[in-house]
Amino acid sequence: MDQFPLTRASLLFRLRDRRDSLAWSEFVEVYAPLVYQYARNHGVQDADAADVTQEVLRTCSHNLQKFQYDRNRGKFRSWLFTVVRTRLSNYRKSQYRHPQGRGDSEFSKHLEQFPAPMEDEEEQWVHEYQMRLFQWAATRIRSEFRRKTWRAFELTALEGKAPKDVAERLKMSVGAVYVAKTRVLKRIRTCVEKIDAESLEDFQ
Amino acid sequence: MIARWDCLEVQQMEELMENQLSRETERHLIDHIDECPKCQALMEKLSAGCKELAVLKQSTEQDTGTYGPAFFQAMERLKGESSEQEITVQLGPEEKELLGFLQESRNPELLGRFGRYEVFEMIGRGGMGILLKARDPLLDAIVAVKVLNPHLAPSATARMRFIREARAAAAITHNNVIRIHGVAERDGLSYLVMDFIPGKSLEERILEAEPLNLAEILRIGMQVALGVDAAHSQGVIHRDIKPGNILLENGLDRVKITDFGLAQVVDEEGLTQSGLIAGTPGYMSPEQAQEETVDYRSDLFSFGSLLYAMCTGAPPFRGKTSIAVIRRVCDEEPTPIHNLNPTIPDWLVDVIARLHRKNPDDRFKSAGEVADILRRHLAKIQHPGPVSPPGSSLPEIGSRKKRKRPAGTKAERKPNSRIRQWWRRATLIVRDFLNRFQAKS
Ligand SMILES: Nc1ncnc2c1ncn2[C@@H]1O[C@H](COP(=O)(O)OP(=O)(O)OP(=O)(O)O)[C@@H](O)[C@H]1O
């Protein structure tokens, strides 16, 4: 078995190729806001949260290229969570002691010794992680649709309006409203899938 | 009369969601859903009630958080780190001249700047100009910029035509048609900005050692047909369907058609003046080669040649000179596909033959019709086993209503004067000569 059973199209797979600069900037766009917000929510200020974000993403880049992220050990988002927690706790410690640089191999060792997170802490992370993926995907694909299609999707899928009312309001046929809704949803799904297919498994 | 449509199967529903149906089929299905509570409920079931919808809803309601200045700096820095190992671009003297219009940039990773666009590299050089890969800092998006060869459009009218065509193409919104961001002029150069598609062109794919298998041919063919159909129903004719204009997106099974309508921008004077053209008329329709009526059915012929090339690895009409190719396009039948690739099924050979009819009236009525056929056969190879009898969910090919074309697409007649024909042939001879001359030197 391939120890890295990701589809060729997936972002994590593409990241292994250093020349695929597009994959990397996509990765940064998806994950940097997530990590940054997580740090901010845990009481870290702008400048420090930005530092933590940079460290976390560099660790990702380093490990993904060297295939050190091994799927058998769990989902990518759990692995990422461990990295985030470790970096955050390092940051807290460094506020007491002198800041000191750590080599990456040392860092991996450190990761393994780290105590397991509380369950609800990880749950919260997973939730934020999923929300970020969908939020990113929705922003990303929005321009692919006509304004009316998007509006029909918003009104039915997000605001829970009845397709019949939406059809009347937007002067579309009911059938077209149904199609608009499912089409946008489907597209968001494929977009999320490209970034992290594992996260769609939750919704099967 | 409106045909009564049976309820949708899940497969069809998925195809509808993924935009894989011709406009006509789509319209029928939507009409059906409109009146069928059962199908509405099925669609509801396919989309609503799942957990992801809740997450999506929360994510759009949730306030996106506050981002301080340090965050944006960190983003920029991180994004820059990917290109660490990219080699700084070295330009040969010829490229230097070609790209002389770029402004310099302090960033050594860049070739230069073109207006607000930061140019990374030159992706290609086609018949009409050059193609640049660039970043649009406003949208923070990687884009492809096509800069029209100024020799091709020396006159203001030609440039106007470029802009008009590009605008028409920009109005097509379809999964299989490249998205155009805009078209403009800068320092007397016309240019067009579109999505950058990482991947390769169908031309490159065909040249690879491994031939395309039937599923690939059908999947690509179907998407091309759908994109072309969408354009036709908006009154846009492509005029240059060929493998180089079909982009295969990396890792996705998705096809994007580029260069809609641009071929007609180039005028005869431009052609002879530039001598740059290396294009072959291998994918032209007979009416195009003879400068007769050019309407949407010309694209159907070229599409036939595209399918032929996917099946056999080479375009159907070949010859040492452009004139020889044109003669074959107009008067001869291509080598039978089975001589070159016996694995191609008969029905596909027949489809291609019908697209290749010299008389446009004898071809299919629309690209959508071909898309439907390809899709049906694709479903058969993907889900072997009992196939629903034809007609149970889709109408039979022959029984279709004639589709109404929007005004303006059909019979866009160009003056068919002998002089024009003669002129065209003469320019092609000059082109040939120039090509061979260039190849030698
Ligand atoms: N939007 C795009 N994104 C990425 N690559 C592209 C894009 N458009 C074109 N290409 C690539 O660049 C090459 C050159 O394209 P270009 O359209 O300039 O030339 P061509 O298609 O070979 O000839 P012609 O000018 O006759 O269309 C294409 O073969 C394709 O591989």
Ligand SMILES: [Mg+2]
């Ligand atoms: Mg092209």
